[in-house]
Amino acid sequence: VSAPLTIALDAMGGDQAPQMVLEGANIARKRFPQVRYIVFGDEQRIRPLLDRSAGLAGLCTVRHTPDAVASSDKPSVALRTGRRSSMRLAIDSVDAGEAAGIVSAGNTGALMAMSKIVLRTVPGIDRPAIASYFPTLRGESVMLDLGANVVCDADNLVQFAVMGEVFARTVFGVSQPSIGLLNVGSEEQKGHEEVRAAAAQLRGTDLPIRFHGFVEGDDITAGTVDVVVTDGFTGNIALKTAEGTAKLYSEFLRGAFRSSLVARVGYLFARNALNKVRKRTDPRRYNGAVFLGLNGVVVKSHGGTDALGFANAIGVAVDMAVNDFNNRIRDEIAHLHASTAAKPQAVTG
Amino acid sequence: VSAPLTIALDAMGGDQAPQMVLEGANIARKRFPQVRYIVFGDEQRIRPLLDRSAGLAGLCTVRHTPDAVASSDKPSVALRTGRRSSMRLAIDSVDAGEAAGIVSAGNTGALMAMSKIVLRTVPGIDRPAIASYFPTLRGESVMLDLGANVVCDADNLVQFAVMGEVFARTVFGVSQPSIGLLNVGSEEQKGHEEVRAAAAQLRGTDLPIRFHGFVEGDDITAGTVDVVVTDGFTGNIALKTAEGTAKLYSEFLRGAFRSSLVARVGYLFARNALNKVRKRTDPRRYNGAVFLGLNGVVVKSHGGTDALGFANAIGVAVDMAVNDFNNRIRDEIAHLHASTAAKPQAVTG
Numbered sequence: 001v002s003a004p005l006t007i008a009l010d011a012m013g014g015d016q017a018p019q020m021v022l023e024g025a026n027i028a029r030k031r032f033p034q035v036r037y038i039v040f041g042d043e044q045r046i047r048p049l050l051d052r053s054a055g056l057a058g059l060c061t062v063r064h065t066p067d068a069v070a071s072s073d074k075p076s077v078a079l080r081t082g083r084r085s086s087m088r089l090a091i092d093s094v095d096a097g098e099a100a101g102i103v104s105a106g107n108t109g110a111l112m113a114m115s116k117i118v119l120r121t122v123p124g125i126d127r128p129a130i131a132s133y134f135p136t137l138r139g140e141s142v143m144l145d146l147g148a149n150v151v152c153d154a155d156n157l158v159q160f161a162v163m164g165e166v167f168a169r170t171v172f173g174v175s176q177p178s179i180g181l182l183n184v185g186s187e188e189q190k191g192h193e194e195v196r197a198a199a200a201q202l203r204g205t206d207l208p209i210r211f212h213g214f215v216e217g218d219d220i221t222a223g224t225v226d227v228v229v230t231d232g233f234t235g236n237i238a239l240k241t242a243e244g245t246a247k248l249y250s251e252f253l254r255g256a257f258r259s260s261l262v263a264r265v266g267y268l269f270a271r272n273a274l275n276k277v278r279k280r281t282d283p284r285r286y287n288g289a290v291f292l293g294l295n296g297v298v299v300k301s302h303g304g305t306d307a308l309g310f311a312n313a314i315g316v317a318v319d320m321a322v323n324d325f326n327n328r329i330r331d332e333i334a335h336l337h338a339s340t341a342a343k344p345q346a347v348t349g
Numbered sequence: 350v351s352a353p354l355t356i357a358l359d360a361m362g363g364d365q366a367p368q369m370v371l372e373g374a375n376i377a378r379k380r381f382p383q384v385r386y387i388v389f390g391d392e393q394r395i396r397p398l399l400d401r402s403a404g405l406a407g408l409c410t411v412r413h414t415p416d417a418v419a420s421s422d423k424p425s426v427a428l429r430t431g432r433r434s435s436m437r438l439a440i441d442s443v444d445a446g447e448a449a450g451i452v453s454a455g456n457t458g459a460l461m462a463m464s465k466i467v468l469r470t471v472p473g474i475d476r477p478a479i480a481s482y483f484p485t486l487r488g489e490s491v492m493l494d495l496g497a498n499v500v501c502d503a504d505n506l507v508q509f510a511v512m513g514e515v516f517a518r519t520v521f522g523v524s525q526p527s528i529g530l531l532n533v534g535s536e537e538q539k540g541h542e543e544v545r546a547a548a549a550q551l552r553g554t555d556l557p558i559r560f561h562g563f564v565e566g567d568d569i570t571a572g573t574v575d576v577v578v579t580d581g582f583t584g585n586i587a588l589k590t591a592e593g594t595a596k597l598y599s600e601f602l603r604g605a606f607r608s609s610l611v612a613r614v615g616y617l618f619a620r621n622a623l624n625k626v627r628k629r630t631d632p633r634r635y636n637g638a639v640f641l642g643l644n645g646v647v648v649k650s651h652g653g654t655d656a657l658g659f660a661n662a663i664g665v666a667v668d669m670a671v672n673d674f675n676n677r678i679r680d681e682i683a684h685l686h687a688s689t690a691a692k693p694q695a696v697t698g
Contacts, residue, residue, distance in 0.1 A: 074538075137597055147533050150541050184496055184585040189423075192499050192582060217589025221597040230586075233541060236533040237583055238590045240566025245594040248486055248570040252629055253602075256622035266619025273605035273612035280601055 004034050007317055008090040008099035011041030012068035013106020014303050014310070018042070021105065022049040024301075024310025026056045031311070032318050038099055040065050040086040065089050069110045071303060078110035079117065087111060091118045094296040100321035101297025103288075103313050108300055112148055112291060119296040122326065124333035127152075128293035129160045130232070130300070131167060132239070134286050136223030142168055143182075143220065143228040146289060147236035154197035157181065157229055159333070161202055163292040164227035165209055166332050170323040171316075172226070176208075180215030180225035182234060190214060194231070206339040207332070246281055288313030290320060293329065297321050353383050356666055357439040357448035360390030361417035362455020363652045363659070367391070370454065371398040373650075373659025375405045380660070381667050387448055389414050389435040414438050418459045420652060427459035428466065436460060440467045443645040449670035450646025452637070452662050457649055461497055461640060468645040471675065473682035476501075477642035478509045479581070479649070480516060481588070483635050485572030491517055492531075492569065492577040495638060496585035503546035506530065506578055508682070510551055512641040513576035514558055515681050519672040520665075521575070525557075529564030529574035531583060539563060543580070555688040556681070595630055637662030639669060642678065646670050 009025060011018040018041050025037055036059050039046055043064035050057040067085040069078045082088050087106050093099045095118050104111050112128070121128055131144035144160050144167075145152065152160075161179050168177035181199055183191040188199070191214065202211040212225045217238060220228055230238070257267040267274070279285070283302070287309035291298040297320045301313035320326075358374060360367040367390050374386055385408050388395055392413035399406040416434040418427045431437050436455050442448045444467050453460050461477070470477055480493035493509050494501065501509075510528050517526035530548055532540040537548070540563065551560040561574045569577055569587060579587070606616040616623070628634065632651070636658035640647040646669045650662035669675075 135597070137600055150533060182586060184499060184582055190499075217586040217591075218593030218596070220590055221593040233533055234583055234586055237531060237566040237579075237587055241569055241587045241590045242566075242594040244567030244570040245591040246598055247567070248484070249595055249598045249626075249630065251486055252626045253623075256626045257619060259622050259625065263619050263622035266615045266617070266622065268615070270606060270612050270615025270619060273608050273615065274602075276608065277598075277601045277605045281598065 004036060005318065005321055006036045006038060006099045007314060007321075008038045008040060008093045008102040010087045010090045010102065010104035010106055011039050011046055012065070012086040013104040014301065014305065016306065017105060018045050019049060020305070020307050020310055022046065022056065023307035024314060025060070026053050027307055027311035028314040029056055029059055031315060035059070035314075035318055037061070038063060038090070038093055040090040040093070041068065063089060069107050071107050073107055073110055075107075075109035075113035078107060079113050082110065082114070088114050088118070091115055091298070094298070095119055101299065101317040103299045103301060103310070103317050105301035105303050105305060105310060105313070108147070111298065111300055115291055115294050115296070115298045119294040119298070121293050122295060122330050122333060124337050125159050125163070125293035125329075127156055128291050129163060130289050131164060131292050132286060132289040133172070134220075134242070135280060136221050138223030140172065141220070141223055141226050141228060142172070143230070143235055143239065144292065145230065145232040145235050146239050147232045148291070149232040151233070152194060152231035154194050154201060157194060157198035157231070158201045158336070159293070161198070161209065161211075161227065161229045162207065162332050162336050163329055164229055166328050167290070167292060167325065168226045170325050170328050171319050174226050176210050177226035178210045178212045179227045179229060180212045180219060182220075182228055182230035182238070183214035183216065185216065186214045205336070207335055243283065284309035284312060288316035290316060295326065297326065353385060354667065354670055355385045355387060355448045356663060356670075357387045357389060357442045357451040359436045359439045359451065359453035359455055360388050360395055361414070361435040362453040363650065363654065365655065366454060367394050368398055369654070369656050369659055371395065371405065372656035373663060374409070375402050376656055376660035377663040378405055378408055380664060384408070384663075384667055386410070387412060387439070387442055389439040389442070390417065412438060418456050420456050422456055422459055424456075424458035424462035427456060428462050431459065431463070437463050437467070440464055440647070443647070444468055450648065450666040452648045452650060452659070452666050454650035454652050454654060454659060454662070457496070460647065460649055464640055464643050464645070464647045468643040468647070470642050471644060471679050471682060473686050474508050474512070474642035474678075476505055477640050478512060479638050480513060480641050481635060481638040482521070483569075483591070484629060485570050487572030489521065490569070490572055490575050490577060491521070492579070492584055492588065493641065494579065494581040494584050495588050496581045497640070498581040500582070501543060501580035503543050503550060506543060506547035506580070507550045507685070508642070510547070510558065510560070510576065510578045511556065511681050511685050512678055513578055515677050516639070516641060516674065517575045519674050519677050520668050523575050525559050526575035527559045527561045528576045528578060529561045529568060531569075531577055531579035531587070532563035532565065534565065535563045554685070556684055592632065633658035633661060637665035639665060644675065646675065
């Protein structure tokens with residue numbers, strides 16, 4: 001854990017960039033003293049920020065980049081015109097082996113498109129997926145895909161399951177993570193063709209995977225399984241629905257505590273306890289969605305996050321690099337293909 | 350509103366049936382004094398419950414039914430073998446014009462299958478949808494489909510939009526409800542083919558519909574639109590994800606208030622305010638999912654609800670019958686078809 005490690009930072013992505021990015025790195029350096037940073041972006045804006053912290057400046061190399069991808073750019077446009085952007089050059093540095101991973105709070109679609117082109121997918125993975133972890137009643141779980149692939153077939157879902165399993169095992173340290181396929185019911189005949197075919201494959205596989213079966217929307221936060229697998233359309237909507245519901249609940253609560261003098265007094269007494277709940281559900285704590293299935297560690301921070309959230313996203317990249325996530329994925333996928341080649345009936349499920 | 354109205358009750362559906370059903374009717378009769386009930390089920394179990402309330406007994410006609418649909422029955426099995434079940438005979442009474450609507454807390458799949466066979470869909474509606482309303486930061490909204498149709502094409506989604514609009518207008522009393530299509534982003538090119546084609550149709554329609562465009566998962570509880578339209582797979586998962594997240598939040602809160610003596614004191618002061626939040630987010634308050642698009646009012650209560658929740662489901666059926674929901678749907682759908690016949694390019698959008 002103490003070997004030196006280099007992370008590439010896209011300093012120009014995110015609503016509060018570059019300030020938020022460098023302040024985030026300044027928080028992260030205290031947690032991960034072994035990490036060095038290559039900072040990609042507008043040097044004129046980055047230098048004054050580094051001048052504020054000699055400790056951070058000593059860990060950073062700045063690479064000036066003339067362009068930046070805008071959050072409104074279409075991925076195809078960013079691909080064509082963004083070859084000298086901070087995002088692209090940061091990804092290139094991972095491909096070149098200069099950095100073990102990249103963290104960006106910029107345009108998600110552009111980051112995915114560029115990462116696919118530059119880093120390419122791991123052999124045996126047809127499409128990368130976006131994964132994130134979140135709080136549950138039983139600790140933390142991970143869900144994927146959260147929006148990279150709007151339409152998925154059964155093979156994609158099975159590959160997501162394998163990647164999610166490796167993520168939970170190597171990054172969370174769960175020894176035998178359980179996998180659930182998100183569906184509208186737990187019975188075998190429920191759902192559309194793709195999820196049923198994926199379930200048949202996962203039941204039939206020789207991989208040492210603990211397949212729980214189908215899970216429903218309320219199982220996500222119940223923590224019924226360690227890994228929730230779904231297509232990018234459903235996963236994105238489930239994630240944002242959960243975020244919206246948490247916000248609704250906390251707004252209702254805020255209103256209630258302001259509704260009377262007695263309630264205000266109650267708030268004063270309960271404040272410490274309520275702050276604990278706030279910390280436990282703080283979106284910044286779960287910031288840092290990972291792009292799984294690429295030859296390199298790519299972490300997407302929320303664009304609207306602050307320095308603390310960005311520091312957590314850096315932490316996710318460090319965890320993945322330290323735990324050698326990508327090599328483990330490669331091994332596991334090779335097993336999957338050996339397994340399905342030996343049992344072709346499982347594939348057509 | 351004071352004209353007499355008859356509602357058919359499936360007394361045998363739900364975890365606590367028939368007691369919960371009759372206690373629910375007993376709560377509902379005070380709110381809706383004009384309503385009479387036909388109670389379908391095991392007379393030997395129903396009579397003693399009615400004997401407890403002379404007021405309720407005077408409003409009820411009991412129809413003994415020898416069978417009941419089990420919650421584990423497959424819809425196809427229930428259809429074949431459940432012709433003398435309380436659920437089926439209650440639906441038949443709506444078809445015969447004896448009752449204005451039916452409320453059941455039984456097997457959802459069986460209720461939908463039987464309702465489709467007996468009541469049939471409104472002309473111009475290809476498939477019925479399940480709709481429910483829920484709390485938001487801006488009042489209440491309605492979402493559909495919540496699980497009747499796992500796979501939907503663009504025409505289905507457009508029909509759901511029209512039905513949801515009429516529901517919000519007639520049952521909520523919103524004068525010009527806004528409609529949103531659930532998607533993974535608000536830009537026109539986002540999402541899969543079906544949602545994009547449905548959006549094109551809704552933008553092109555001559556109907557007096559206020560189409561907002563795409564909405565995302567967090568817009569559901571933000572109350573961005575009055576009607577959220579989606580396929581039954583996504584809608585079911587979004588609904589259950591929201592329920593699960595609310596539960597997670599309230600469990601975290603409960604834990605926090607128990608975490609110290611000071612927090613317990615705070616709870617005592619804040620109790621009234623917290624109870625207000627609990628009431629506002631109480632699932633029983635939003636109990637009663639409606640099956641839209643059928644020639645008859647069908648309301649599905651949650652199977653695990655109590656008498657208060659069941660009374661609310663009865664209230665939804667009463668609202669729909671009183672507001673003549675089904676005739677308004679019929680008119681609106683006729684307009685939709687006149688509109689798309691005149692503008693065929695909108696259909697292929």
